Amino acid sequence: MHDIEARVAQCFSNVFPGVPESELARASTSSLAKWDSVAQVTLLSSIAEEFGLDFDLDDYEDLVSHALIVDYLKSKTP
Numbered sequence: 001m002h003d004i005e006a007r008v009a010q011c012f013s014n015v016f017p018g019v020p021e022s023e024l025a026r027a028s029t030s031s032l033a034k035w036d037s038v039a040q041v042t043l044l045s046s047i048a049e050e051f052g053l054d055f056d057l058d059d060y061e062d063l064v065s066h067a068l069i070v071d072y073l074k075s076k077t078p
Contacts, residue, residue, distance in 0.1 A: 028065035
C-alpha cells in the first residue's frame with residue numbers, strides 16, 4: 001500500500017512542483033490554488049499512466065484530493 005502512496009506523491013510532485021512533500025497528503029482542490037481544471041486533467045492523466053488505468057468522467061469530479069485519489073487506487077488494486 002505504501003507503494004501506491006509513494007507513486008501518487010511522485011505524480012503530485014510532477015504536477016505541483018512547489019508543494020512540499022509533507023503537505024501532499026492534505027492536498028485538495030480547495031487547499032491548492034494551482035489545482036484548477038487543467039491541473040486536474042494533468043494530474044489524473046499522470047496517475048492513469050503511472051498505474052495503467054483509465055478514469056471515468058465522473059472520477060474527474062470526484063477525485064479532488066490526495067486522500068481520495070489514494071483511497072480510490074487502493075480500492076482498485078487487489
